[in-house]
Amino acid sequence: KKSPKEEKTNYNNQQMCRVSTPIVSFIRVGDGFSASKSQIMNCLLSKRKHDAFFHRHCRESSKDCLLMEGVVEVCWFCPGGEDEDRFDNCLTFINLHGDAKKHKKQLTFLQEVSSLIVVLMSISDDNKENQKVVRDLWQSSKPLICLLDDKERTMANNSVQRVKIGLRNRNEAELTQELTTTIRRFLELSGAALSLEDCAQIARKQGFLIDEDQRDCKEAKEKAEVLMALLRETKISQMKEKLLPLQGELWHRWCKKDKEFYHLREKGNQSIEQHKSKIERKNKLYGINR
Incomplete structure (x- = not known):
């Protein structure tokens, strides 16, 4: 095994869109939660509180997600070879903005590409549609972490691929550590990994428009390839x-x-x-x- 110093200097540059990584998707089912899904993700991604995802507590934010509703954001976690890294390997984190039940097409896509799904929800929610979405997720083969906005602690009777974690009155550092440990454990059991290009193939089949399929993008790519071929010579x-x-x-x-x-x-x-x-x-x- 290489020392951390040797690993740091052993660079292997690749195009991120072609790197296959496990995908961890965060979604929200329901409205009016005290916890912020995007803020929880930011704590996972950066100990220095860098806001990779925009959330309600950011400057100039508002409670209405007028422009972000249904947007699927992507952020990669790439370890730096430090002891303080939360994860040992590159991971893709996906954030679906808005209530997942209102964006069924995006939800279906995430269910197919994700290695693990984390859902922010309320256990006391009596909305039938919300209950159905959560029930379908619970019964699927994908590992699932339920973040319960109205519970204070991790609930008992968790299974190998199903965990319920309470958020109410939780210390941020403690919650982040528990969530990190759970994600690491679930990903060890799942060997699934996809690249952005792999996801694009799945998105095509589901009827999404892909930028790379548009004429302008194709022409630009051809010109870029000509230039790159010249540089390689x-x-x-x-x-x-x-x-x-x-x-x-x-x-x-x-x-x-x-x-x-x-x-x-x-x-x-x-x-x-x-x-x-x-x-x-x-x-x-x-x-x-x-």
Whole structure:
């Protein structure tokens, strides 16, 4: 096993859209909760309270999700090889904004692509539609974590792939730690992992519009591939000199001589005019015209 220091310096750059990772989806069933789903996710993703997801307590926020209703946001957790990392591997976190029962198409998609679903709900909710959504999730094969807004502690009789965690009057650090431990345990039991490109294939089958299928995006991708093919043919050390000649050695020489020209530094016994004339002759020799 490599030491943490060795692992940090062993970079393997990849396009994130092609990296297969477990997907943890957070949804909300119902309204009027005291807890914020997005805020809970932010605590999981960053110990330094970086708001990856916009929530009700953010500046300029309002209680009405006018523009965010039904939006599915994605954020990746990538460990830094530190002891304080909450998770050991890259994870994809998905956040469905709004009440899940009102966005059945998005919910169906998340049920198919997710390795684990976390649902914010109320156990005392008597809404029949809400109860049906939760019941379907509970009976599905996907691991499920229920965050109960109206309960104070983790409930007993949890199964291997089903856990109910109370949120009321909970310490934030304690709750985050319990949720982290539960997610890690569930993901160890699930070997499912998908990339963003894999998800796009599933989304196509379910009738979603994919940006990459649009004409403008296809044309831009073709042009980008032509440029990348050109760059692959050139060594990195020669790339700038060949493709951007004015920013290579010629530019370096020009800057040096131009600096000398304005500073008019005397060398030896030369007068200012002699020095100026010498610089101009060198510029002509290099093909540089001021």
